[in-house]
Amino acid sequence: MEEALRIAVERFVATAANASSVNICSAKLLSGGAVQENWLIETQFVGGPFDGIMSLVLRCDSTTAGVAISHNRAEEFALLKLVFNAGVTVPQPLWLCDDRTVIGRQFFIMRCIDGTAAGHLLARNAAYTSHRKGLAERLGKELARIHSIRPPHPELDFLPLTDETPAERRVKQYRAFLDSCPTAYPALEWGLRWLERHAPVQTTTTLCHGDYRTGNYMVNENGLTGILDWEFAGWSDPMEDIGWFCAKCWRFGNVAAEAGGIGDRADFYSGYENESKKLIDRISIKYWEVMAHVKWAVIALQQADRQMSGEENSLLLALTGHIVPELEWEILNLTEKD
Template identity: 70%
Template sequence: MEETSRKAVERFVATAAGASSVAIVGAKLLSGGAVQENWLVDLEIEGGPRAGRIECVLRCDSPTAGVAISHGRAQEFALLKTVFDAGVRVPEPLWLCADAAVIGRPFFLMRRIAGTAAAHVLVKDRRVGGDRVRLAEQLGRELARIHTVRPPHAALDFLPQYEESPALHRVAQHRAFLDAHHTAYPALEWGLRWLERHAPARGLVTLCHGDYRTGNYMVDDHGLTGILDWEFASWSDPLEDLGWLCAKCWRFGNAADEAGGIGAREDLYRGYESESGRRVDPDAVRYWEVMAHTGWAVIAIQQAERHCSGEENSLMLALTGHIVPELEWEILNMTEND
């Protein structure tokens, strides 16, 4: 972290925390994050109600524009605070700086939680995350707690509301992007038409995480420690989150463990049902798995475009574009017997 940014963050936290002084005694850029940038920041706070040493994560935008549908940091902070207050296991949100002039981008700080979120580690090393039956159940229970937040909600009034079914709403969003894009994707158009023809009617609408998958939650040796990355949250069908986690594209090569590559979907469903009191319909979840592959393909195209357009020179973004054919194949495979 540059010295000017470091000093600016120290001054901001001192004011926000009501402290006499704040010092950043350690700062490290964390790996990953094509859309956002995350810094591990150790604060030494003197005076005020939070006096002492606090390990935080500072979260801000990537240096260049992110995915068009992702929320800004002020909105993500509001989401984090809402679900924290609802009892969801997330990092405690601490302070929001909406003034981009402070470090050049809006940012917020949240309390650091222990563990790892590395998907490639979780799916390959079963010693990480504790008992996998229990971990899958925990993921189901936390998801059910997220889904207790319902519209309308004053703190989340920035989330668009709509009258059509969440499925058709998603189809319309993806189709609008593809219609405006310079390159045609016939397999994705096929998938959208299938999703349109099989769309479930509007039913229960809740807050959905929007990117609930392995890699976006933290675990330690005993199990789940927190849910991360809320920048794609929206009002939607709660089964959208279950379908996203169970989609083959988010199993990271461990296809046999259908709940995010880490466990059995039956264990995930059991945890969800025990917390929510609602039965999970596997066929309905399968619909949202097709939607997940389609939605991830659209995001992958957006990410690749950031590199190919010259907007951002990034090998990671370029490689993201190469997964689109694999996603198209899975969509065709899942819908071939229609």
């Protein structure tokens, strides 16, 4: 972290925390975060309620263009505060800086949590297999707590509500993208038509995480430590989150473990149903798993285009585009009997 940036953050935190002084002992840019930057800052507080050393994470916009549909940091901070107060296991949000003159970007600071979010490790490494059943149940329970938040909500007035069902909105959104592509994707068009013809009647609207999957939560040797990445949260059908979590494309090669590559679907469902006191609509879940593969294919094409257009030079973005045929195959596999 540059010296001027470090000093600016120290001053902001000292004021926000009501401390006599704050010293950032070390700052490390964490891996991942194609859309946002996350800095681990080891911080020494002098005076005030946080007196002592504390590990914090500073989250700010990436210096690249990012993804236009993601929330800004102030909105993500509001979401994080709300779900934290609702009992969802997330890093505790501490302070928001909405003044872009401080470091040139919005940012917020939260407590650091330990563990790993690496999907390939959680799904396939033997070190994380002992708590699979409990982890699947816990993740179902956490999702039910998120879905307990209903619109309208005064703290989430930045989240749009429309007369369209979530299914109708997604189909329209993805069709508009495919219509704008110079290359045809017949399997994705087939998937969209199937989704259009089989769209469920929405019965419930709740807060949805929007990217609830393995890779977006942290786990240590004792289990779950926090749900991450709230920049795509919004009002939707709660079955969308469940379908996204269970979709084959997010099992990281451990396809037999249908709950995010880490456990049994039945355990994940059990945790959700016991917490929410509501049964999961199994038929709707298949629909939203098809939607998940179409959605991820569209995102993969968009990510690849960021690299191919010269907007961003990234091998990861380029390679993301190569997963599209696998997603197309799964869409055809899921819909072939219909």
